[in-house]
Amino acid sequence: MPGLYMLDYGAGNVRSLVNAVNRLGFEMKFVEEPSDILKADKLIFPGVGAFGHAMEALNKKGYSEPLKEYIASGRPFMGICVGMQSLFEGSEESNLAGLGVIPGIVKEFNKSTKAVPHMGWNAAQVLKSNDSENDGQSINYSIKNESEYYFVHSFAVPYTNKVKDWVLTTTQYGDEVFVSSVQRGNIFATQFHPEKSGFAGLRVLRSFLEGTGIVDDSKVTMTEPVPQNRLTKRIIACLDVRSNDNGDLVVTKGDQYDVREKEGGNDVRNLGKPVDLARRYFEEGADEVTFLNITSFRNCPLGDLPMLEVLKRTSETVFVPLTIGGGIRDVTDPDGTVHPAFEVAGEYFRSGADKVSIGSDAVYAVEKYLANGSKKDGTSAIESIAKAYGAQAVVVSVDPRRVYVKDPSETTHHVVKNSKKGPNGEEYCWYQCTVKGGREGRDIDVRQLVTACEVLGAGEILLNCMDRDGTNSGYELELINDVKAAVSIPVIASSGAGCVEHFDELFENTKADAALAAGIFHRREVPIQEVKSYLRKCKVSCRAVDTKL
Structure with a gap:
């Protein structure tokens, strides 16, 4: 035309x-x-x-x-x-x-x-x-x-x-x-x-x-509208992307962030090519696809970031929302040119992303915000990206871990009574936020983080739990309920899914807006279509798989 x-x-x-x-x-x-x-x-x-x-x-x-x-x-x-x-x-x-x-x-x-x-x-x-x-x-x-x-x-x-x-x-x-x-x-x-x-x-x-x-x-x-609440629960496929030892981009998944094979060699675990897997998930009915960049190519020059090409190619065949996380921060090219996080996010949006996920930098931004008397200064990546692209474009990815206490009085942090007791029978814990892929804990709890991020302009929370990651033991329900009670923005539950029953358990017992999973989808242990079929049997509203143009 x-x-x-x-x-x-x-x-x-x-x-x-x-x-x-x-x-x-x-x-x-x-x-x-x-x-x-x-x-x-x-x-x-x-x-x-x-x-x-x-x-x-x-x-x-x-x-x-x-x-x-x-x-x-x-x-x-x-x-x-x-x-x-x-x-x-x-x-x-x-x-x-x-x-x-x-x-x-x-x-x-x-x-x-x-x-x-x-x-x-x-x-x-x-x-x-x-x-x-x-x-x-x-x-x-x-x-x-x-x-x-x-x-x-x-x-x-x-x-x-x-x-x-x-x-x-x-x-x-x-x-x-x-x-x-x-x-x-x-x-x-x-x-x-x-x-x-x-x-x-x-x-x-x-x-x-x-x-x-x-x-x-x-x-x-x-005609007049007839009342009908039909917002569905989202099922999101997450792809952890990194380069293997040969320099190829692969989707990987490990136990507690360790992505190397334990048997038959020590190569990076390869579960497929990111563009091909994303297309497969779209065709199987995934409501969204999330890419998490977990490798050192976060430090590449802005114009050479491999994830830009992944997004460009994925958006040619995948027509559901795409989120990119990892490396959404200020980038300095070898010639000294500085690209602020706002500019980095813009490159991802122009390459096909609909949302960017901010992890460690969100923690640092909240620490600065709290130290400034809970006052915004407009300099954080969350604020600058949300101002131009809207709150819905900014996801904050939270990587917390349990810190057990015998009594809430033992800490100044917000505590939760947990069904998983501590090593010494403790019934309470506070959820410590971490940075650098979970390798470093900070003196800030999840409630402090998510409430501050909402004020700064984030439009969604991707809520992980390091204690559940890779365990296939189900989602951390107490954590999810606590965060949902603290914020008015949507919350995606992540970490721990191992069977279809875990998805129903999540939606039955929490107000989570979406469920994210990775390894069980990659390995076809729990296909997305099977999850949705089971949820519909349990009367949980989810989008039907549509495969015809």
């Missing part, structure tokens, strides 16, 4: 959208200057992160007025996430005005009743229908009530009569019903990310690309 353009104002991961469009057999041009917008026959506007940052960029680059002119011309337009929010009059997130195409204000979710950001796979209830064909354009753009789509946002447009005529679908999150897509004439936009919604999302993109992009609104019938 020669006239298909994408408007990229310079924030977040647009590579996945380009790859999704290419996968469907289309090529896109990039808007490079304001006049390019009016050259388009079809225009896609994806947005990631903060509303204010997006509108500031649009205004600064001179895109706002040509964009409004393009939309008014009647040519097909598709907005995604912040690209949809920008169509409204404004947002509680910023004092900058939106494009004003649609009446209404984008509002923040109520944090007192649920985890925010709204992150994960949820349904989109279609409210519009028509009795006749629309010259090749589906009225619902192939959005199906029975499918789930990937959302990641803290702000949304509430469903009201003011916006009713624009609403194509609504979605319920907790006690709130919000607009998850809009449609009128030539305008179509989604709050969810089609390019990250698996084959269900690719079908939505294909409908826009292959159709006319224009719907006859005079033939549309509207």
Whole structure:
């Protein structure tokens, strides 16, 4: 399609959208200057992160007025996430005005009743229908009530009569019903990310690309939304990536971070190639894929980081969210050039990542924050990345270990009563945060860390437990419940899964938003499809595996 353009104002991961469009057999041009917008026959506007940052960029680059002119011309337009929010009059997130195409204000979710950001796979209830064909354009753009789509946002447009005529679908999150897509004439936009919604999302993109992009609104019938809570629990495949002794990148897994074979040699344990394994997990139904960089190539020059190429290649065939962890910090090239963590994260986003995971540097940032009287100074990687790309782009990976005490009075740290008693029968422990891959303990507990990271701007916690790692004994339920009670952001449970029952035990006994596993998936001891089948039998909501385009 020669006239298909994408408007990229310079924030977040647009590579996945380009790859999704290419996968469907289309090529896109990039808007490079304001006049390019009016050259388009079809225009896609994806947005990631903060509303204010997006509108500031649009205004600064001179895109706002040509964009409004393009939309008014009647040519097909598709907005995604912040690209949809920008169509409204404004947002509680910023004092900058939106494009004003649609009446209404984008509002923040109520944090007192649920985890925010709204992150994960949820349904989109279609409210519009028509009795006749629309010259090749589906009225619902192939959005199906029975499918789930990937959302990641803290702000949304509430469903009201003011916006009713624009609403194509609504979605319920907790006690709130919000607009998850809009449609009128030539305008179509989604709050969810089609390019990250698996084959269900690719079908939505294909409908826009292959159709006319224009719907006859005079033939549309509207219905009211019916309450339906369908946010699913996420199952995440984690790939620990490092170079082996031959310099090849491999996915590995070990016992307590020791990744070398004990029998038949001392080579690095090789469980597969990262790009191939990630594609396998996508096809098997993983809701997200996480790469953890656990080797010395964290110190490579920014432009030569091997994980950048891994992400670029993975995003060509994997259309679910990708997270990268390890090495998200200030990087100094051999010539002395310093690249701040914010810039490093930007390279990962442009290479296909949707989120970055910060580990040791988060601990150091919180130590500094606490020493400064619990005051933010804007210098941490968490703060700088969240400001530009949104809280949902920042995951804090926590590596704690138990420190047992006989009585809570023995420590100044927050303690938890643990079902696993200590070596001398202790019933209490505090969870000590560690750095450097668990090799060094710090004088800070998990509750101090996660609450401070939420204040600094993190949007999600990846909660490990060194005492459970590699044990196949189940998740650390007491730790998970304690962290969920302390923060209002989503929590991913990690470390200890060994069988399908452990996943049900986790979701039955905690409010964890997602479960992450590694070795049992790599070795096919517990296939992802088997986990999801078992969870559905146990009445745990999880996304069905969708394998057809």
